[in-house]
Amino acid sequence: MNGKVDRTGAEEPMIEVVGLKKSFGPLDVLKDISLSVPRGHVVAMIGPSGSGKSTLLRSLNLLSLPDAGCVTISGRRMDFSAGRVAMRDRDLAAFRANTGMVFQNFNLFPHMSVIDNVMVGPVSVLKQDRNTARAIAMELLAKVGLVAKADARPEQLSGGQKQRVAIARALAMKPEVMLFDEATSALDPALVGEVLAVIRQLAEQGMTMILVTHEMAFARDVADTVIFMQDGFVVETGDARQVINEPRETRTREFLSHFHGGLS
Secondary structure, three states: OOOOOOOOOOOOEEEEEEEEEEEEOOEEEEEEEEEEEEOOOEEEEEOOOOOOHHHHHHHHOOOOOOOEEEEEEOOEEEEOOOOOOOOOHHHHHHHHOOEEEEOOOOOOOOOOOHHHHHHHHHHHOOOOOHHHHHHHHHHHHHHOOOHHHOOOOHHHOOHHHHHHHHHHHHHOOOOOEEEEEOOOOOOOHHHHHHHHHHHHHHHHOOOEEEEEOOOHHHHHHHOOEEEEEEOOEEEEEEEHHHHHHOOOOHHHHHHHHHHHHHOO
């Protein structure tokens, strides 16, 4: 089983990006990026370090505010055109509410147990009562295979377990979209598979996702679409197997040649 599901007819866009630009001082990091992700689809973004992948992901969640363009997620639109009114914190929070994000580093609260890490968002942000939040948290820990670690502290977990807790914590906020920024890059190779298995399960369940990843075989087998970025541009986008196995652009082929041994 390769993790893909039949998404025929699932063309309603969940994420739309038009003309997105972002600079840090004199450095143009995102240069007129546009993309559309249908509901329930999985997109893998690949490319060399410094190509703008992580900045694009952070811009989708408004952790990094774009300088120009529009971002629409689940029908909620943010316009970064010239002359826009400064965005209020509550508007940013409302926009982010539909999007869960998992980073390279786990960002768990070290003084809290695993289950409290998963519960903290629903209790403090969604205002769930603790009993409801705990029941949901236990369901999510079961989903990521960590019920037995509910009362453990992060320091007692492996890297792979910490990342699975981070995924459960993001899911506890009931997002419609999940963003993964190199979720396995900080893990020992032996632990990568357990995190990828959780992401694969989410794909099979129809979660709309964008992953920044260097796991090329996983991107090919699980994603619907692969986007190759370089120097702040989308160089190539297309069906995951086509882009990974038979890239059309020279720069994509050159990049993927470094992963040839891991694509069997």
